[in-house]
Amino acid sequence: MSEVRPEESIESAGSAELPAKPVLTAKQANRAKAPVVGMLLAVGLTLAVLLPVMFLNPGSKPDVYKRNIDVPGVALQAESTAGYLPLAVNLPQGWTSNYARWNTGGTAQVPAWEVGYLTPGQQYIGLVQTDKANPTWIGQVTDNAPVTGDRKAGASWELRDAGQGERSLVLERDDVTVILSGTAELDEFDVLATAVVKSLDGK
Numbered sequence: 001m002s003e004v005r006p007e008e009s010i011e012s013a014g015s016a017e018l019p020a021k022p023v024l025t026a027k028q029a030n031r032a033k034a035p036v037v038g039m040l041l042a043v044g045l046t047l048a049v050l051l052p053v054m055f056l057n058p059g060s061k062p063d064v065y066k067r068n069i070d071v072p073g074v075a076l077q078a079e080s081t082a083g084y085l086p087l088a089v090n091l092p093q094g095w096t097s098n099y100a101r102w103n104t105g106g107t108a109q110v111p112a113w114e115v116g117y118l119t120p121g122q123q124y125i126g127l128v129q130t131d132k133a134n135p136t137w138i139g140q141v142t143d144n145a146p147v148t149g150d151r152k153a154g155a156s157w158e159l160r161d162a163g164q165g166e167r168s169l170v171l172e173r174d175d176v177t178v179i180l181s182g183t184a185e186l187d188e189f190d191v192l193a194t195a196v197v198k199s200l201d202g203k
Helices: 006-017 026-056 071-082 135-141 186-200
Strands: 096-103 112-118 124-130 147-152 156-161 167-173 176-182
Touching: 071 096, 071 112, 124 186, 135 176, 147 186, 167 186, 176 186
Parallel strands: none
Antiparallel strands: 096 112, 112 124, 124 176, 147 156, 156 167, 167 176
């Protein structure tokens, strides 16, 4: 019977406790890498599609919104639909318009002429004109702001101001209602309001 040396027993026990390292074949290694490669390819393709679009569509600039619409020309086009010649007022230099359109009324059933003005101080005032106004519609257009007084600008306009946000001037004259709403100072409202009255009077 052969004698077992102590050191041989220790080596055998130690080697039995150590876990065997898995050995992958070349095919198995390729399969393990496949999800990572696929993800990298997907990211690369996504960037290849998105980057040209981003370069071709740069971010919006404030100048894009500083258009000057031909309000009289659009008003002439809307005349046959409106049944009257919509307002196209004469304003001093420095005023511009960024839209002019005929709104068919939608669910409110109040068709109206709409023009957006930018003042010399780069503030906004929207003009709305209709011959079919009603109290509910006027409240909607003015955000139901309370009546806080009146403003003399060519005529007596009703001032509606909630104290924050937009304020409005309302004029009802000769079966036509004109509402001016925006963020401008009241002196700039006065300029537009006076021009509206002159236009309504044919001056």
